Amino acid sequence: MARVTVEDCVLKVPNRFELVMLAAQRARNISRGEAPTVDRDNDKNPVVALREIADETIALEAVRGDLIKSLQRLPEPEPASEEVMDLLPTESNIFAGMDISPDEQATEEGPASEDDIEAAIARELGGG
Structure with a gap:
C-alpha cells in the first residue's frame, strides 16, 4: 500500500474516533520500542500505525487493552504516617x-x- 487513507482503516474500525484513539496508542507503542509489523518506508509512527490497522497485521484487542490501561486513573496510595512506619x-x-x-x-x-x-x-x- 503506497499511501494509507482513513477510508482503508474505517473498513476495519468503523468508529472514526476509536480508529484515531487506537492508531495513536499504536504509534505511542511503536515510539516506546515495539517493532512495527509493516515496512516503515520512511513513514512516521502514526502512518505506520494506520498502515498496520489497514493491513490487519496487529491485534486490535491488544492495542485496545493498552489504551484502556493508559487512560485509567488509579488513586494514589495514602502515605504512611511516621507512627506506622515505626511499627x-x-x-x-x-x-x-x-x-x-x-x-x-x-x-x-x-x-x-x-x-x-x-x-x-x-x-x-x-x-x-
Whole structure:
C-alpha cells in the first residue's frame, strides 16, 4: 500500500474516533520500542500505525487493552504516617541494640538455627 487513507482503516474500525484513539496508542507503542509489523518506508509512527490497522497485521484487542490501561486513573496510595512506619519491621530496627548483626546470623555450616537466634536474643534481654 503506497499511501494509507482513513477510508482503508474505517473498513476495519468503523468508529472514526476509536480508529484515531487506537492508531495513536499504536504509534505511542511503536515510539516506546515495539517493532512495527509493516515496512516503515520512511513513514512516521502514526502512518505506520494506520498502515498496520489497514493491513490487519496487529491485534486490535491488544492495542485496545493498552489504551484502556493508559487512560485509567488509579488513586494514589495514602502515605504512611511516621507512627506506622515505626511499627514496620526493618533490618535496622530488628537488630538495633543487639550484639548479633544480620551478617553474623550465618555460620560456616550455613544459616543460624532458630535455637542460636533465640539464645542470642535471650542473652541480650538478660535471660542468660
